[in-house]
Amino acid sequence: MGSDTIEHIFGAAxxxxxxxxxxxxxxxxxxxxxxxxKGTIYYHFKSKEELFVALMNNGMERLTAYLRRRLAQVEDPQEQLGEILDAQVRYLYDNGTFAKLLISEVWGSIERQRVFRARIRDLVSIIEEVIRRGEKEGSFRTLKVQETAVAIFGAISVAVLQELFRFEEQERQDVKEERIPDLVRNLETLIHHGLIYKEAE
Structure with missing residues (x-):
């Protein structure tokens, strides 16, 4: 019983x-x-709680790895911020069921909260790295980096969640190539001109 079995379990769960x-x-x-x-599930996970935590952990790790792969493609902090916006929107949009669980179920037990906070911290730290680099190079305003990074992560997540609840799965896939660029552009307008970039002199 290898990784394929666990992937099937995660997909169903x-x-x-x-x-x-x-x-x-x-x-x-x-x-x-x-x-x-059912015994196969219990072979890998001692309880429903452990399965849920592992499932969310897996989803967050994949999102983090995806963000890092996208960031490795560019060096300029402004371009990297654009990659973060597009990557997080696409990942959450393409994994809508997982994205909904982030809001609806993840705050339950102490264990779930602990794991969730750690994974969110990993994601936010990626955004912080980009902001600090942009500040150092003079591209970004000097702001409270951690709070700004959290706000960016939250704005992306809520914008996508609104979209997920607005459309049914099939309808969402039908309009995906139109809606994702729209979401990214709107977020870029908000973040680039309102939160991060220096005003033109």
Whole structure:
């Protein structure tokens, strides 16, 4: 039982948790959708809580890795900030069920909060690195870096979540190539001219 089995379990679990909520989600249903025995799930995860934490941890790690890959393609801080906006919007948009769980279920137990805060911290630190580099090079205003990075992360997340709840899955995929650039442009306008970039002299 390798990584493929765990991926099947994660794929089923994210749907069941999103549809039923953590409390009402049943391991039997997750096993059925994953095409595995319930004992197989318990072989990998001791409890529903452990499965949920691992699922969210996996999703956040993938988002972090995706952001870092995108940032490695450019060096200019302004371009890197654009990469962050586009990458986070695309990842959350393409993983809408996971994105909804971030808001609806992740604040439950102490363990979930601990893991979630650590992963958000990882993501925010990436944004902080870009802001600090931009400040050093004179591209960005001098602001409170951590608070600004958190605000940027939050603005992106809420903008995408609004979109996820606005459209059903199939409709969202149909308009994806139109809506994602619109979201990114709107966020760029907000952040570039309102929060980060120096005013033209």
């Amino acid at each position: 994210v749907c069941v948790f999103a549809e039923s909520g953590f409390e009402r989600a049943r391991m039997d249903e997750i096993a059925r959708r994953a095409g595995v025995a």
